[in-house]
Amino acid sequence: MNVVLSLQQVTLVHDDGEETVMALDHIDLELHVGEFVAVIGPSGSGKSSLLAVAGALTVPTSGQVRLGQTDLVTATAKQRNALRRDRIGFVFQSANLVPALTALDQLRLPLSFARRGQHRDPLELLAEVGMEHKARRRPDQLSGGERQRVGVARALVTRPELLLVDEPTAALDRQRSHEIVELLAHEAREHQVATMMVTHDHDVLRHCDRVYEMVDGRLTPA
């Protein structure tokens, strides 16, 4: 299988007052095309740091991070920005949609600053996540599960190679949580997007291909 994301011996150290904290401790991880991987762990274990490094939002203290053949460690800030724009999709906690935009415009937004390419049709994508009937609604007119569906569609509209998902079920009930994670698993497999999801929610792990556990910055298979 083709490796989309590769982390080798990645460490991330940051200052916390007078102390230094090792947020990531020699992480090794590979994500393949169409694979859906979950990372579980308690708060402060380093899950968000792992997403930040994998998503080119921060540079690790040491180690190697590659997105396909692109080295994320040596990339400039501008290059990392372009990688996030064109090759990585993010699904945030509580969707984090823009309050003033309709569901359809949420999907058009990344296209307004993305490089021209083979993007997906926003309306078709909304239909795929079951939200075409609420395309003209703003976030405050949607339920938590609906917002998250729009958030998933927004992350996929630029056809990213890598999808990073941050606690997608944090604000959802059990039923909605299953529906969202099922949707993510479906999208990952159907459109061959390597997907990494960090979550507290053990109930949704059965939809994932592999599960890792993060404790004190160390990643181990669960």
Next chain:
Amino acid sequence: MGAVVALITVLMVLLSGLSVGLVNDGVSGLKQLPVTSFAFQEGVQKSSAYSRSVVPTAAAKEWAMQPGVADAAPFGNTLANGRTTDGVEIDLALFGVVRGSFLDPRVATGESLFADGQVVLAKSADTQNMAVGDIVVLEPSGQALAVVGFLDGQHTFGHVDVGYVTLRSWQQAKAGLGDGEALPERVRNEATAIAVRAKSGETVNLAAGDEAANMTSMTLEESFGASPGYSAETSTLQLIQIFLYLISALVVGAFFTVLTIQRKGEIAVLRAMGASTAYLLLESLNQSVVLLVASAGVGIAAGLGLGAAISATEMPFALEAGPIIGATVLLLVLGVVGAGIAVLRITRVDPLTALGGNR
């Protein structure tokens, strides 16, 4: 925010109207004169030249010979109190002109001046009930002036209506002499200034003319400052306008600072999604321009409506497109500068904050 910008724009339109109205009320009589400059008494205090200056009427000949001068004629200027036939008190700025000279005004109704002891008046709220044939008696001298004609448009000086009289009648009024009293020889040769009109497309070397005639010249526009209260009024209003512009820039800047802080989470998400700093800055600036233009449009419309209502009163108020457009453009430019400084905060938003429970 839009309401604040709209209110500032209303205030700006009203101030502009008041400013133009006061200027017109102070010097519209001078603006209507076909004059490019005035030559006053040598060394006269420039801020009160119209009331202090005394020049010999013969100096007009000296000025007429200067290169580039089309016309030069004596001009008298004095404020006077009078009473109409109906016993109504009236204040006048008497402009003394030589009959048939280029200063002799063209009347809209009635006749031009054809003899001493006559006056041509501007139509205004104070003179609207007067008619040709009415008599204005100056106080306390008792000098009588027969109304022979009326002018079109606004003709005021120092906030009172202009009355054109012959130079001889003006000399009599200036000397405070009643009808039948002999005019002293000295006064017969005096005027306030020599009015000069340059030939079309040419300029007059005022310094050379002053040296030749021993006088102190001012262009027509410069001479506005020599009319009563003009500088004090305009500088006060200009100061208020400057403060209004600064306040608007600060208000707009403060608003966009708050808006940017409120949007910090949203901006972090957009940056995490790969939106460039330039894109975000441009988008925020576009937003501010749209908001400013729309709000200013509403403010101008409301200001024009209010201004039209004020114009119908006796308050010196005049709406002119030029000053309103200029002030609006300045308001928008300063607003965009204020917004631009505020949205620079975008560059400091860390996309990392989009992750976790930071929002």
